[in-house]
Amino acid sequence: MKFPEYSSQRRFGTLTEALLAAPQDRPFITDWIDEDEIHTVTFGEFAHAARLRAAAMRKLGVKFGETVILVMPQGIPLMTTFAGAMLLGATPTILAYPSFKVDAAKYKSGLVGVSRNLQANFVIVDDDFPAELVSHVSASESARVVRTSEMSFDLDDSDFVAVTNSPDGLAFIQHSAGTTGLQKGVALTHRSVMTQLEHLAEALAITSEDRIYSWLPLYHDMGLIACFMLPLVYHVPVVMQSPLEWVMRPGTMLELISTYRCTLAWAPNFALQFLARRVRPEDRSRYELSSLRALINCSEPVRAQSMDEFIAAYEPHGLNRNALKSSYAMAENVFGVTQSDITGSPRRIWVDSRQLAQTNVVVPVPSSAQATCFVSSGRCLAGNSVRVVSPNRKDLSDYEVGEIVIHSDSLFDGYFNRPDLSAAVCIDGWYWTGDLGFCAEGDLYVTGRKKDLIIVAGKNIYPQDIEEIVSRHPAIHDGRVVAFGLYNEERGTEDIVVAAELQNGVSADMKEVERNIRDAIVSELDVAPRAVFLKPPAWIVKSTAGKPARSTTREKLLHEHLELA
Amino acid sequence: MEEAQFREYAQRIIDYVVREVIGRPVELAVDTPLVSSGLIDSLALVNILQYLEDVTRMRIPASKVQPKDMDTVALMLATAQRVGKPRK
Numbered sequence: 001m002k003f004p005e006y007s008s009q010r011r012f013g014t015l016t017e018a019l020l021a022a023p024q025d026r027p028f029i030t031d032w033i034d035e036d037e038i039h040t041v042t043f044g045e046f047a048h049a050a051r052l053r054a055a056a057m058r059k060l061g062v063k064f065g066e067t068v069i070l071v072m073p074q075g076i077p078l079m080t081t082f083a084g085a086m087l088l089g090a091t092p093t094i095l096a097y098p099s100f101k102v103d104a105a106k107y108k109s110g111l112v113g114v115s116r117n118l119q120a121n122f123v124i125v126d127d128d129f130p131a132e133l134v135s136h137v138s139a140s141e142s143a144r145v146v147r148t149s150e151m152s153f154d155l156d157d158s159d160f161v162a163v164t165n166s167p168d169g170l171a172f173i174q175h176s177a178g179t180t181g182l183q184k185g186v187a188l189t190h191r192s193v194m195t196q197l198e199h200l201a202e203a204l205a206i207t208s209e210d211r212i213y214s215w216l217p218l219y220h221d222m223g224l225i226a227c228f229m230l231p232l233v234y235h236v237p238v239v240m241q242s243p244l245e246w247v248m249r250p251g252t253m254l255e256l257i258s259t260y261r262c263t264l265a266w267a268p269n270f271a272l273q274f275l276a277r278r279v280r281p282e283d284r285s286r287y288e289l290s291s292l293r294a295l296i297n298c299s300e301p302v303r304a305q306s307m308d309e310f311i312a313a314y315e316p317h318g319l320n321r322n323a324l325k326s327s328y329a330m331a332e333n334v335f336g337v338t339q340s341d342i343t344g345s346p347r348r349i350w351v352d353s354r355q356l357a358q359t360n361v362v363v364p365v366p367s368s369a370q371a372t373c374f375v376s377s378g379r380c381l382a383g384n385s386v387r388v389v390s391p392n393r394k395d396l397s398d399y400e401v402g403e404i405v406i407h408s409d410s411l412f413d414g415y416f417n418r419p420d421l422s423a424a425v426c427i428d429g430w431y432w433t434g435d436l437g438f439c440a441e442g443d444l445y446v447t448g449r450k451k452d453l454i455i456v457a458g459k460n461i462y463p464q465d466i467e468e469i470v471s472r473h474p475a476i477h478d479g480r481v482v483a484f485g486l487y488n489e490e491r492g493t494e495d496i497v498v499a500a501e502l503q504n505g506v507s508a509d510m511k512e513v514e515r516n517i518r519d520a521i522v523s524e525l526d527v528a529p530r531a532v533f534l535k536p537p538a539w540i541v542k543s544t545a546g547k548p549a550r551s552t553t554r555e556k557l558l559h560e561h562l563e564l565a
Numbered sequence: 566m567e568e569a570q571f572r573e574y575a576q577r578i579i580d581y582v583v584r585e586v587i588g589r590p591v592e593l594a595v596d597t598p599l600v601s602s603g604l605i606d607s608l609a610l611v612n613i614l615q616y617l618e619d620v621t622r623m624r625i626p627a628s629k630v631q632p633k634d635m636d637t638v639a640l641m642l643a644t645a646q647r648v649g650k651p652r653k
Contacts, residue, residue, distance in 0.1 A: 073628055100614070100632045102602070103607045106630075128631060244627035247611055272603050413574060504585050504612065536588055538606035 011198075011233070014165040014190040018233040019047055028231070030239045031076050032256055039076055043235060048158055052083030055157030060122070060146055064089035066118040067173065069137065069556050071095050071111075071129060074218055074242045078149065079228060081124060082218075086171060087162035093118060093173035094219045094413050095184065096231075097126075098133060099244055107346060114175065114183055116294035117417050122146065140520060167191040173416055174221055176331045185416030186331045195412035196225070196334035198231050198382040203339040204294060206230070212238045213289075215246035215253055222299055225264045237283035251279040254287040254314070256549030261291040267457065268299040270479050270547060278310035290318035294342060297375075298327040301446050301464060301546060304348060304373035321345065328377035328446055332431055334410045337386065338444045347376040347443050353428055354526050357459035360439050362399040362445075372465070376443035382407035386444055387430070388437060401438045401460075403450055405430045452550055454485030456527050459491045461485075462481045463550065466529070469520050470500050475508040476517075477501040480540050482553040486530070486564060495530035496521075497564065499557050504537050531564065533557060566646055574620050576577070578638050581616050595639040610635050617641050623649030 012018040022028070024044030031039045041049070056088050060067055068085045070092055072078040078094065085092035095114055098107050115123070115137045123137045134145050166170070171190045175183040198205075216223030231238045239260045246253055254277065258264065272295075297307060303305045311321045326346040328338040339344035350363050350371035365371050380386055387395055388402040396402045407430045414422030423430045435455060437446040448462040457462070466483035470476055480501035485494035500517070502508075515534045522528050539553040558564055567573075586609045605613075608620045611627075614635070618625055626650045632651050634644040 014620040027607035033628065034624060034650070035653065037626070076626075098632055100610050100627075100630050100635045101607055102632075104632055130631065130633060244630075248615060248627045536614075537586065 006485075009040070009209075012194065012223050014163055014169075015171055015229065015233060016190075016404070017191060018194075018235075019043070019050070019083060019087075020162060020236045022047065022232075023306060025290045027237045028258065029076055029079060030237065032239060032241045033245075037148045041076055043333065045075070046083070048075070048078040050083035050087055050151040051156050051162070052155075052502075053081045053151065054087040055123075055152035055160040056153055057081075057084060057088055057090065058124070058152070058160075059152060060144070062088060062090050065091065066122060067091045067093060067118055069093055069095055069115055069118055069120045071097055071123065071137070072258070073097050073124045074214055074461070077126070078218065081148075082172070084212055086165070087160070089121075089163040089165055089169065091170045091172055091187070093120075093175070094184050095175075096217065096219050100170050100243060101247070102536065105559065108133065110183075114185075117185055118173065119417065122149075122325055126364040136195065150536070165170050165190055165192070171306065173297050174331050175219060176415075177229075178373075179246045184314045184418060184421060187410045187416045188216050189304040189332055192412070193225070193229060193409045196336065196381075196408075197230055198334050199383050199410070200226070200230060200339070201234055201344065203318070203336070204383050205342050206234050206236065206264075210234075210236045210263045212236060212252065212259060213257045213260070213265040214240045215243050220299075220332040221329065222266050222268075225299075226296075226329075234337055236316070251283055251287075252276050254279065254284075254289065254317075254444070257292060258286070258288045258318075263291055263293045264296075264313065265292065265294075265325075266296045266298050268305050268547070269297050272297060272324075273303075273306040273479065274311040276313040279313070281313075284313065284317050287314065287317040289314055289323075290320065291444065292323045295323050296325045296327050296339075301448055302326045302346070302375040302377060302466070303468065304375050305468065309370065323405050326375055326377045328404075328435075328444055330451075332405060332412045332425075332433075333384070333408055334412075336378050336381050337384050337406050337408065338378040340443075341374060344456065345370065346378060348380050349376075349440060349445065349502070351411045353376065353465065353524075356401070357461060359418060360401045360460060362401065362440070364399075374445045376440075376451065377446050378444065379442050380444070381408075386439065387438055388414075392498075396438075399438055401436055401447055404435045404444070404446065405439045406433060430499045452484065454483070454494050454496055456496060457491075459527065461496065461525060461527055464499060465525060466496065466521055467542060467548075469534075470498055470517050473500075473513060473517055473520070475502055475513045475534075477503050477537060480537075482540055482547060482550050483529075484550055484554045496527060497554075497557065498532045498557075499530050499540060499553060500532065501535050501537055501539055508533055531561075566642065573644060575638050576641055577620050578617060578641060582613060582638070585616075586613065593638070595650050596637050596641075599638075601636050607632070613641070617645055618649075618652070621643070621645045621649060622652050624652050627650045 022043035028043045028046045082092045173185045173187045214227035326340045329336040350367045353372035387408045464484040467481040470481045483498045488495045541549045576590045630646040
């Protein structure tokens with residue numbers, strides 16, 4: 001059954017109104033810890049817990065309009081505290097929780113950087129949050145750091161009356177993706193979020209039969225908006241697990257989708273490839289993925305090869321190949337800008353990459369192994385517009401590659417407490433994304449990040465093309481490759497530098513591996529790298545989203561190899 | 566965990582860390598700090614945690630493991646005992 005109201009008029013004015021109007025007995029969050037520990041709450045139970053937490057926060061002194069930082073493990077208590085803060089009219093924001101997988105020094109500096117900018121009066125951490133990290137939460141001078149055990153939940157507070165939020169009041173602050181510490185706050189009103197969700201629900205044709213699966217962290221827009229706010233407003237159940245559990249056991253994602261008959265999920269491109277390559281073929285027979293109607297590839301450039309590998313691996317296990325979708329989304333726009341057609345597969349265009357590198361214009365060619373394939377990110381959501389512009393800020397035509405700039409009815413108006421950063425990217429109501437791409441027949445194709453583009457003697461080389469070629473070498477850890485450009489004063493152009501992690505326990509001839517990699521790059525892209533560095537496992541720096549962080553890895557490599565300077 | 570079993574498990578994990586993660590001969594004891602001393606990168610801990618599960622035949626919910634729980638081999642084994650569940 002479709003919600004009849006979603007496309008014609010807004011169902012609710014605020015997120016809190018939507019939560020409190022939810023059917024009490026409808027399941028909301030199922031938090032899967034492992035086979036023996038599964039917590040499920042209905043919308044009624046969730047709202048009740050959120051009320052108790054709102055009352056507890058009020059007793060602690062949290063006031064309407066105050067920013068509240070939440071540093072808690074992913075799970076229902078974090079989500080009810082987030083909702084409780086909104087019921088109180090405060091502005092919650094979720095920061096990443098320390099994980100054994102993230103370097104402690106990097107985590108500390110990130111925590112300092114992000115929390116300093118928020119200047120919150122309240123920071124809520126769970127009881128296991130390491131005491132030595134508390135001092136790294138940099139808040140205002142009068143700030144109070146509260147452990148969840150200090151919050152008193154009194155059942156008499158179940159009649160806590162939520163404040164009436166205004167649609168134009170702040171709902172929460174989310175952070176742009178990036179390496180921890182470089183993340184920028186995006187403060188969003190209820191109206192912005194509700195507007196975005198309305199467009200998203202329409203594009204996805206959300207129905208009451210849907211069920212979302214997610215392992216995505218709630219401190220990123222994909223996890224927070226698509227997998228928490230969207231189901232909260234449209235009263236759709238969610239099955240979730242922690243990102244760490246997923247990394248440890250990627251197949252559990254497919255197991256949960258199969259068991260709970262989930263219909264919608266979002267994942268960054270690397271996750272599809274990881275699932276196709278990491279889950280052993282003999283383990284796949286237990287999956288039955290026919291319930292999935294949309295698995296949306298989002299948050300990084302969509303790669304045809306990753307989608308094809310995923311389809312090849314899981315089509316025999318019930319996956320409908322048309323269920324693979326794509327989207328272009330960012331925290332600055334609340335979430336989605338485009339979405340591929342919900343009834344079919346994203347469009348594809350094949351191009352001669354050598355010609356594209358020379359001219360910056362896409363000339364479609366017939367599909368072939370030699371041609372580069374670009375996958376569409378779909379069409380603009382209602383209320384969203386996209387332009388593609390040249391470096392001298394002229395609008396480009398279809399098939400011409402340039403910077404993507406966006407405008408929408410849910411667009412932010414600047415980074416939280418950072419007018420310096422905002423002025424450079426928010427111009428006349430348009431947001432300059434720093435992403436490169438082109439439009440073709442109404443679809444948007446994202447080709448890469450402007451700052452990552454390598455220009456070698458006038459040729460535009462996308463680092464991800466090099467990274468994909470290098471990743472294919474059997475001695476290289478898949479996805480653990482970074483390519484970047486380094487200006488060569490003598491030549492007056494950029495050189496290509498590659499750092500690639502070796503597989504654990506590999507015993508190949510390193511000189512031969514390097515030679516193979518060089519040959520493959522030259523043969524496919526017609527450019528030769530200046531240097532290829534083979535590094536031990538876990539050498540490459542990762543972003544908070546788990547992707548190789550190009551700029552930080554570049555700094556690390558330059559620091560270790562002074563000869564490159 | 567009995568002393569003999571602890572020693573056996575600890576030795577297997579030490580061998581794994583030296584062979585698969587560090588990749589060169591290093592003297593490791595059960596209480597040698599691994600991440601905080603810079604001997605290994607925290608990202609390698611995902612593989613070590615998976616190996617810890619294999620050695621102890623336990624299932625360890627990753628979300629219940631804190632950074633400090635994995636800094637030495639002794640701490641890893643204590644963590645497996647604290648939050649691990651027998652594998653099915």
